[in-house]
Amino acid sequence: MNQSITFCSSTADDFKSALAELKTLTAEVKRTREDCAILRQENKDLTERLDKAESKILELEQYSRLNNVEIKGLPLTVKDRAAEMALRIAQTIKIPLDLADIDIAHSVKTKNSNDANLIIRFTTRTKRNHFLEAAKKANLSTSDIDFTGPKQRIYVNEHLTPHNKRLLGAAIGKKREMSWKYVWTKNGSILARKTETSDVIRINCQADLSRMT
Template identity: 30%
Template sequence: MAGGDARWGCCESGNEANLQEKFLLCSTCGRSYHYFCISIKEPPNNISAWKCPTCMSSAPKVGRSDSTPIRNVSMNRGPKRQAIASPSPPSSSSKENDIRCIIKEIIGEELSEMLVRINETIVGTISRELEPLRLEMQGMRDSMSFMNEKFEEIRKKQEISNERIMNLEAENAELKAAMGGMSERFVNLEQQSRSNNLEVQCVPENKNENVYKIITQLARVVKCEISDKDIPHCTRVAKSNSSSTRPRSIIVQLASPKLRDQLLAATIHFNKSNPQEKLNSSHLGYAGPKSPVYVAEHLSPTNRALHAATRIKAKEMNYKYVWVRNGRIFVRKNEGTEHIQIRNNSNLSRMV
């Protein structure tokens, strides 16, 4: 019989291998049964009237008035007596080994499945627990990237700023050098503009005095011939220190530097010639106590401050001589030592 569309009543297997086996068709229920499944080797005599065990067990017994079904016949054949010269049945130890192998296989499969489920559970749990950490780490990486970008921007700006500062420092040094040179030139020019001037200090003041007559009288005393036309301008100047009790100085502008030097040299010669009676207020016609009168070059404010600082330093370092010649300041420690020119405050360190 063909079994392509058969309904199976035994193993219900319709695969290609089982379709090749011999089977019988039940005349009552129409189901198909393999020879092997119903434990027969040869086909019955009346194949067309063959009934399956299920239908036979449900049919009533012959010769009975009740409808009691026929005893259920098991589809599996019971144990038979061992035939003569047939192989001996397997021993109980081999059956136990087979059972153990089967149990081991079952346990191994169960353990494998259990391990897989445990691994999946562990991996899932760890993934869920580590997810916040992963997000936090991602946030930290983003923050670090942002900070690194900002740091690079700041570093580049710092490098640019450092370069600008270096350029500015170099430019500032050049400007300082230029300003130093310009300042020195300005001081020289300012002093040169006073090359015709003399400053007469400590001359007593009177309300109706004539400073021109005072200067001409001074020239007569020191024996230097000066006329009124040799004095273009003469006046008293304000005090640098308003609290000082000294009279205001008289600034005398002479006709030439040569005439200025002549009057200054004559005053120095007069003081050397009269060490006990140096130039004082009585020589100029002032009555009362005698007060010394000093004649010096008219220094610029810068040179005046430098001259004052030089005199203080010379007193500290025991320098004997401090003098001014043509607006330049000189010092000498003793009679036989070499003189030092003081150009600025930094030169004061040379006085040792």
């Protein structure tokens, strides 16, 4: 009988010990879960802060280009005469312009090795806007500015950042896919409109393309 009592007592002690260990493990699991929840929230907060910082950098990068236009479609032979080309285009579209109105003019590399890609930075945004608006309305070609050789369309556009160029391309693709009527840029922003009477939406990121339905 003493052996039985001893066994029961030992079993009870083992049970108490196991129960205490289980409570300890349960508490540790709870703390671990709480720590994981805190870490997930911190990670979420850091991701949001990083996204906001990246958006701000992209916004500032585009803002720095608001006095610029990008000219494409001219032959590669003019790549070192960017300012001269801007003046010739201005004369053709009847926009008063002289060298004092141009802050910087240079060429940049392009995938098409046969065409020049010119960046013109104006001293004022007003002058840039007048030049850009008139050039777009004119639908220029190389023959309009007295170039010999095959006639080629000249494109004068806002100078977008690489990020916004990719986003604009994606928006144009979405426009075709969803049969929207308009996608355009204004002051570095990408805008879209389904019909003449529908609301204009601003495309700031890839996620905004889902609004084009």
